[in-house]
Amino acid sequence: MAAPLQGKTVIDITTNISGPSLTMILGDLGADVIKIERPVIGDDSRKMGPLWEGEGVYYLQINRNKRSIVIDLKSEEGKELLLSFIKDADIFVENFRLGKAEKMGFGYEQLKAINPKLIYCSLSAYGQSGPKSSKPGYDAVVQAETGIMSINGDEDGDVSRAPVSILDQGSAMWGAIGILSALLHREKSGEGQKVETSLYETGVFWTGYHTLSYMATGKEPVRMGAGHAAFAPYGSFKTADKEIMIGISNDTQFHKLSIALGKEEWIKDPRFESNISRVNNRNALNKAINNVLIKKGAIYWIEKIEAAEIPSSIIQNISSIINNPQTESTMMFKQIDHPLIAELKLTRLPVRLSESPLEISKSPPLLGEDTISILEEKGVSESVINQLIQKGVIQIKKELGSVYE
């Protein structure tokens, strides 16, 4: 019952969100992820708020199942240390701006010369070519650039970013898909290769349905709140208390909804007889539904609508997910021992494998927590480790400071 990537080593020099999200996936799949961090500060996400016992929540969320080693990659000895790790690594991941890895001596060709079986993954904001390729970019900025923000939010309101990191985490997932594919290719051919993905390309891909709709119709996609251009009724409706979401994609469901709401006459109404006619009479339909729903509370209606097997839900807030019976049944949160935080619960990856199960076995490391054990494993002697510490090339976890000089 070994995890799928057990025995594989990942050298991870990424920071912030997208790169560490990618290597977290590899770690959850069983790889040994060696996270190389810069001295003193480490990964910027360690200080991205809110903080929990001094640890950034962003950092905590995406760095379990990794070992932290602090190396100053700007120093010659630090560079040599990294290159020595590459010799028997399987995967290398970087998320620098275009050209920086090469300048530092860690470009694809440079590492391939050391280890031709290496899978080298570059994760960037805008991709490896084009006028924007050397620019910095964050999730929300690239959401603006790829049109996602223009279609997100209330019809009459301001533009909004999608409130989860669909480009940072999305590109991390594409990177993982690329790396796993490259590992399969290596099983057959013995050769490593370069894998590339970016936030921008991920954003363009997310909007594929909208760009293709535009090419098909010439109509610019617009903000529709909770609605959907292709279906009606589809959206958020007010009840006497909470709002509920109802999604109807075919006539059978619409007939069931009409009955559940005590409005059988809608079934014969020519305005509502097909999805296309319902889409064309969306406003009248939404108004008619709202007039019914406003008379009772959300729980009353959801029970009726769910009993009719119609996809629907109360609009839940974030805190309600945590103790939702469905979340508990699917065991989405896993409690994990952490030296500073008493009750750290992390979200597992949303995929299960029956014969090579995934696990969260190691809490997000403190800065330099594993510096010594990693170097010892690599055969570096205690005296050399002490010299490197004194030169500031490496750094160890503070509490361990007394053991080594």
Next chain:
Amino acid sequence: MAAPLQGKTVIDITTNISGPSLTMILGDLGADVIKIERPVIGDDSRKMGPLWEGEGVYYLQINRNKRSIVIDLKSEEGKELLLSFIKDADIFVENFRLGKAEKMGFGYEQLKAINPKLIYCSLSAYGQSGPKSSKPGYDAVVQAETGIMSINGDEDGDVSRAPVSILDQGSAMWGAIGILSALLHREKSGEGQKVETSLYETGVFWTGYHTLSYMATGKEPVRMGAGHAAFAPYGSFKTADKEIMIGISNDTQFHKLSIALGKEEWIKDPRFESNISRVNNRNALNKAINNVLIKKGAIYWIEKIEAAEIPSSIIQNISSIINNPQTESTMMFKQIDHPLIAELKLTRLPVRLSESPLEISKSPPLLGEDTISILEEKGVSESVINQLIQKGVIQIKKELGSVYE
């Protein structure tokens, strides 16, 4: 230069969005995807609007690199046909509601008995356990259920769904990650296994940063429009014409922005001296920035802000992506021959592999386009094919009707 999954066969009985998105990924990675569709109607997404020459845009977007065979899986002979395909398949994907595959005779244990090396993937709305597990669910409904809608949109506006299918496509990506991992496990062990993912689990995972923030602080996450709880300035700002997005995550960037906007005095302003103080004085800061930006147009400001290397973008609409030089440089759209649509351009997957490149080599098939060629490949004789057609067990593409009875 063979694609990573070349030589692998996928038996795909999924419909709508999530399942077909998953098998599209496998097809783009080089697998032979045999898409089994029901007679007459085929995959529901074929009629999900807008239509383009009669083909649903949703269908077109996520069904390239597949072969379509029409089989009535409710008939005994149809079932036998499917089971005969399983013998030498590598991967099977279904997205029925819990228990339905078993009832039809295509449960995991049933197919494993035929082919122990098979990788069997179930993609569902709510997962394989829990009170909701047998319920239907769509992307937006599960967005409501997992709290995503509650934090999406304008602060003062109505709730909105994330406008791209982050649960349908997201769960498809997790399914692909699971299947690729299972293939790697099979390379070592020779055994197949079951892979499971769902929209609900994917939604809970997307919100990981927010649930963890809630656990850390006890504060309920709320809608923030284009803003971000952890950073300031971060959001959408009005200029004399278009809106622009600016994302600042550290002091250096804020100093550069202050200079670019001709407001060096902000650097010394105690309200703005650190990210935390800027977050606490977010409203005053946003107002000050808006007062400057409103005086000139978006292009003027973006040039200044980009020159200062600050992540920023005009809020672009969907159509502008298509001819954006960055999209062209990264070759995100690929023109593909289609029998009905003259200029079909599809979005490639946002990942590149240098030695085993991905390709879009086959346009989304017409219903039953490959029924005959697949059956011939499997050694089914012309006379049996004709009998199956006459019994309604299989169906072929209409234009080919004259060749076979």
